[in-house]
Amino acid sequence: MLETIEQTKTKKTDAAEELNAMRDELINLANAAKANKIPVIITIDGWSAAGKGSQIAKLIKFMDPRFYNVEAIRTPNVVELRKPWLHRYWQKLPKQGEFLILDGSWFRDTVNAYMYGEISKTEYKKRIDDINTFERQLADDGYLIIKFFLHITKDEQQERLKKLVSSEITKWRVDDHDIINSDNYSAFFKKYDKTLCRTNTSYAPWHIVPANNKVTAQFSIMMTVTNAIKAACAAKENGGKFEEKPEFPVIDYKPEKFKTVKTRKLKEIDMDKSLTEEEYARKLDKYQEKLFKLQNICYQRKIPVIIAYEGWDAGGKGGNIKRVASALDPRGYEVKPIAAPEPSELARHYLWRFWTRLENDGHFTIFDRTWYGRVMVEPIEKITPQERADMAYQEINEFEKQLTDWGAVVIKFWINIDKEEQYRRFKERENTPAKQWKITDEDWRNREKWDEYETAVDRMVKLTSTEFAPWTIVEGNDKKYARIKALKTICKRIEERLGI
């Protein structure tokens, strides 16, 4: 894409006036984006010394600073390195109606990591997929993503770097990476170009900005941003979906199709499995000891373990989690109970609150209820339209794939009980003073929708039992059996991952 760009040398004489007009428009559009609850992400990538920082400063100069956040993306720090690579971008997602403006993005992150030998060619390619997936997930959720690459010629870059270095005030701004970037201009040119092509999608197309001339560059950025927001607002007001007109041929992006393993329907599960007290006591000791040892290895080898618990109300999730947790060194895990989302969570992509709850590598993160609420309670309770919820099967598989690529063992349990057993447990809770807080009207209401839930669970298990993150349906009428099965499954999955 880069070779077709011509650097405009002529200065626009009427630029100042036009820019002022566009600025006023931008302020109004920012308000319109707020009113329409459109979250906007603007990324500014480009060559070292291409003027990314100063273009951002010009872009936002008259916007309301309460509604944007500018972040400079640098080499990931020690804390960021202990999370999936996209984690730091997820973490910064703007709320609906707000702007996130990035000086450098996942694009530069990926090209640099490859060029500096920090990631292999295979990892580089995987990251390209991750980027396309990430941007598609956001676009599908209504995020407007506007991506810029500021292009300058080699001569221009060298001149600018020389000028920066020659002044006491600015020389600290030039670092080793800038010099390497410039010394290897043609190698970077090739890699930038390829990466631009590979991430030029219909839902997040690139805007290549000739940036030898700062005024025309500013003009071009401002124009693109205003047009995109205007069109996105218009589309939203008309209930339609918005896509920017791409400047270059887009790639034919197709979401990855994940192979799933054979699963059973809940109806097909043998619910009579049980253990005697003696078997239970023996096996509990055995698997808790084993798990403790495995945790030690995971900690040392920095392998993250993600355990997701779903199941019927009163299925016994709490007690099950307790037996897993009490096997572990408490400094190495955290249990995340998932309740109804808070306002700041509702204002972002639904996966945001799970991304931001991930513990460091080497640690266990245990979710008590999970991202699967998206395809169960949300459509059934009409919190999310069925069509939007249906998109989550793919999104969730992608999410779990990215966790797996990070190195995580992803283990998912559906704790299953039958309808009679649930009734018995509800009644017992009602009749036991110490347990009454555990049973609410909502539990009874959910119970009335048993069949709807069962259909949703069957579908979820079928569609999201990927090879890397299969569901384990746990026969839960007997709590002892269920606990041992969960412990055993966790040990087995970790051993597979460790190759022992």
Added chain:
Amino acid sequence: MLETIEQTKTKKTDAAEELNAMRDELINLANAAKANKIPVIITIDGWSAAGKGSQIAKLIKFMDPRFYNVEAIRTPNVVELRKPWLHRYWQKLPKQGEFLILDGSWFRDTVNAYMYGEISKTEYKKRIDDINTFERQLADDGYLIIKFFLHITKDEQQERLKKLVSSEITKWRVDDHDIINSDNYSAFFKKYDKTLCRTNTSYAPWHIVPANNKVTAQFSIMMTVTNAIKAACAAKENGGKFEEKPEFPVIDYKPEKFKTVKTRKLKEIDMDKSLTEEEYARKLDKYQEKLFKLQNICYQRKIPVIIAYEGWDAGGKGGNIKRVASALDPRGYEVKPIAAPEPSELARHYLWRFWTRLENDGHFTIFDRTWYGRVMVEPIEKITPQERADMAYQEINEFEKQLTDWGAVVIKFWINIDKEEQYRRFKERENTPAKQWKITDEDWRNREKWDEYETAVDRMVKLTSTEFAPWTIVEGNDKKYARIKALKTICKRIEERLGI
């Protein structure tokens, strides 16, 4: 305190049974703490190899893992070092009804930093004050803080370390610090002892646990925790305040008294100040340029700048902030609009949401509305009882002192307009379609309480205009004048800090 501790050598024969009974009790008490919305912090400090980790594991073994979080406190990482030293503890504060259990705490953090020469004697002393203040603020807010120090003798420590090192499986758990701790047992003994004495307060007394014998240590920890929670719940149910019975004489802790500077009442402010368009344009350029340069220096010298905006509705905070923000490199600041707290924020100390919003050192954090809501809107709207809100003057001064100690320049603006000007602006907003979203019924309701607010503001300005974080009342009837005054004040305060 340490020299009076005798290590019990006798093993309790009936320990197992008693421990089981206590465990059951602990589970019930954890539920009671949840029901009573008491947040609990348990810190386990002590010698290297004193068994902190395994004691924690035993303590929580049967608790519900959804309601506790165990954190191991290590040497602060690069990200933590860019925040005030207590930031990482604030960040981890448990919600009401939840448990935070720390393996190592601000106590060890402080002793180690001093012993390893990372902080000076003066800084060490300042940290002792910070600890006592921090714990008092939490205790005043209803947090139950239970602090343990696990004490082992020199011989016992050396034996344990030797054993750990001799096994392939455990030797990685012994690090340089452990060896240094042991090699310098008597020096650490002295420093531990002094620090224990200096942080032994009535609201957060120490429990010294003789830990040569692991069973009696466990017994003692369990007993202390159950007793403390039981008493705290009883006190809460009776509407009283709870304090643990101290085992050692407590220090006579008195909150620091801060000198305040002379201030004026709002009534005494000359509201006729204004600037012509020409003066405004000239000064805006001048001070924005100056501020940009100062930001550059702050960034390089890692000086944080905290700017707090308060003021009457329609006072012009937004436009004022915009002029400050647009002077700055956007990668170096963030504006934090403060709205009504979310559930997760309401469930913690009210300062939590401000601590967790602090940007890194070298950055500007601009708050649009602040922690001062505590002494204005909260008591006036009966969200917080007046007596509790009144405690905030001291708490806020302490907070701002800690920010100043961190190195921050703390600048606070009250944007003042008179009642007629507010009426004019409200009406203008109502009559301008593009501004209608800015005016709500709540604004009119607040206006009716003008006098109450004025009294609260006068009091707030008087009581929290400390020498290190004085209020600047900005005459805001003329927006131009107000903007220049804010910019000028920011520049002046930063220059003072830089000594230029």
